Amino acid sequence: MYELSARAREIRERLLGFMHEVVEPGERDYLAAIAQPGQRWEIPPVMEEMKRKARSAGLWNLFLPDSRNGAGLSNLDYAPMAEIMGRSLIAPEVFNCSAPDTGNMEVLHLYGNEFQKRQWLEPLLAGDIRSGYAMTEPDVASSDATNIRCRILRDGDHYRISGRKWWTSGAMDPRCKFFIVMGQTDPEAKPHARQSMVIVPRDAPGVRILRPLQLFGFDDAPNGHAEVAFEDARVPLGNLIYGEGKGFEIAQSRLGPGRVHHCMRLIGLAERAIEAMVARAKSRIVFGQPIARHGMAQEAIALSRCEIEQARLLTLSTAQALDKQGTRGARDRVSMIKIVVPRMACQVIDRAIQIHGGAGLCEDSFLSHAYAGARSLRIADGPDEVHIMTLAKMECSRGEG
Numbered sequence: 558m559y560e561l562s563a564r565a566r567e568i569r570e571r572l573l574g575f576m577h578e579v580v581e582p583g584e585r586d587y588l589a590a591i592a593q594p595g596q597r598w599e600i601p602p603v604m605e606e607m608k609r610k611a612r613s614a615g616l617w618n619l620f621l622p623d624s625r626n627g628a629g630l631s632n633l634d635y636a637p638m639a640e641i642m643g644r645s646l647i648a649p650e651v652f653n654c655s656a657p658d659t660g661n662m663e664v665l666h667l668y669g670n671e672f673q674k675r676q677w678l679e680p681l682l683a684g685d686i687r688s689g690y691a692m693t694e695p696d697v698a699s700s701d702a703t704n705i706r707c708r709i710l711r712d713g714d715h716y717r718i719s720g721r722k723w724w725t726s727g728a729m730d731p732r733c734k735f736f737i738v739m740g741q742t743d744p745e746a747k748p749h750a751r752q753s754m755v756i757v758p759r760d761a762p763g764v765r766i767l768r769p770l771q772l773f774g775f776d777d778a779p780n781g782h783a784e785v786a787f788e789d790a791r792v793p794l795g796n797l798i799y800g801e802g803k804g805f806e807i808a809q810s811r812l813g814p815g816r817v818h819h820c821m822r823l824i825g826l827a828e829r830a831i832e833a834m835v836a837r838a839k840s841r842i843v844f845g846q847p848i849a850r851h852g853m854a855q856e857a858i859a860l861s862r863c864e865i866e867q868a869r870l871l872t873l874s875t876a877q878a879l880d881k882q883g884t885r886g887a888r889d890r891v892s893m894i895k896i897v898v899p900r901m902a903c904q905v906i907d908r909a910i911q912i913h914g915g916a917g918l919c920e921d922s923f924l925s926h927a928y929a930g931a932r933s934l935r936i937a938d939g940p941d942e943v944h945i946m947t948l949a950k951m952e953c954s955r956g957e958g
């Protein structure tokens with residue numbers, strides 16, 4: 558029903574081979590390296606080696622539909638690639654397809670001026686630097702972006718930025734060179750025209766990383782998530798993206814493809830979880846027979862398979878809608894997958910944990926970290942309730958003039 562193009566099928570085959578030959582062994586080295594004392598926030602050399610190999614194999618920037626800078630794949634063609642990458646916590650970075658860089662590259666590609674593209678987009682596309690997206694604030698309910706309070710004040714030939722952000726993913730990474738910061742340029746304007754986005758170099762005076770945040774105790778090193786203070790940080794006027802008052806508009810278009818990517822990666826993670834669930838259920842004997850022969854475990858396995866397939870079909874149809882109707886036209890579907898897929902992944906991973914018993918809860922298995930990641934996506938990129946509200950409003954206004 559959702560046919561891949563011949564080119565996407567060919568890339569997919571090579572991607573699968575690369576995952577098996579390079580990423581799977583590389584991931585073991587990577588995790589061992591950051592577990593060494595004092596190495597938590599250093600980038601293991603194996604990551605840059607894997608990136609070099611992926612780039613020379615042409616498995617690079619696959620997410621970007623623009624064929625000059627990216628692979629030129631449609632969202633529908635890219636979706637199965639994101640699913641494959643989502644099986645591993647580090648694979649998206651190997652192919653330069655990881656958040657928040659992908660969203661930031663899309664923003665700069667669509668809205669950046671020539672200088673911003675040269676200075677920031679090109680090194681991101683090359684995988685030479687990384688970046689952060691600083692919108693959420695500890696002091697206000699940031700799922701309603703009109704609440705954002707950070708000030709971006711024009712002062713002669715500069716902007717001065719003052720505010721506090723948190724959950725800025727990637728901010729701890731030593732290669733992170735800039736943030737795209739959302740803040741108010743005109744508090745008196747209409748709510749959706751108050752916000753703007755500006756590029757703030759990470760080493761600009763007045764930018765302070767306050768602390769790394771932990772997600773259920775996982776620090777997600779060496780990229781991390783941080784609380785960041787902007788204390789009268791000054792940047793040239795040329796660092797403003799697109800125009801004053803355009804922050805809300807940029808945020809909306811940034812999140813369309815990004816949400817599809819997140820959902821496809823979660824489907825990959827859920828696939829890995831069901832594989833682990835089945836392997837464990839077949840190999841472990843309880844009350845005289847393998848767990849897999851007990852009816853309750855069979856229900857867990859069968860329901861997980863149904864739910865993964867349902868979620869994948871909905872996500873592929875969303876990717877196709879994005880290709881055909883653009884972010885605006887696909888808004889209802891994007892909200893649907895953002896409601897359905899993280900819940901599905903949590904449910905499937907939770908069942909896999911249950912079937913593993915104590916082994917599913919400890920650091921010997923990937924499942925607890927996978928659960929934390931899936932659970933965070935019921936909040937990150939807009940909590941469930943916001944998407945439910947959006948979808949219900951669209952449904953209720955259907956047919957109204």
Ligand SMILES: Cc1cc2nc3c(=O)[nH]c(=O)nc-3n(C[C@H](O)[C@H](O)[C@H](O)COP(=O)(O)OP(=O)(O)OC[C@H]3O[C@@H](n4cnc5c(N)ncnc54)[C@H](O)[C@@H]3O)c2cc1C
Nearest residue numbers: 690691692693698699700724725726933937938939940942
């Ligand atoms: C792992 C992770 C990574 C993240 N990365 C980034 C990043 O890189 N950059 C960034 O800027 N942010 C990032 N975030 C932050 C994330 O996007 C925000 O946490 C999210 O948008 C919610 O904002 P908030 O935390 O202020 O929650 P609030 O806005 O305070 O909302 C709290 C709760 O209110 C409820 N609620 C909200 N609206 C409604 C409604 N209409 N009806 C009923 N209930 C409602 C929901 O239950 C919601 O969870 C990340 C978060 C996590 C966990």
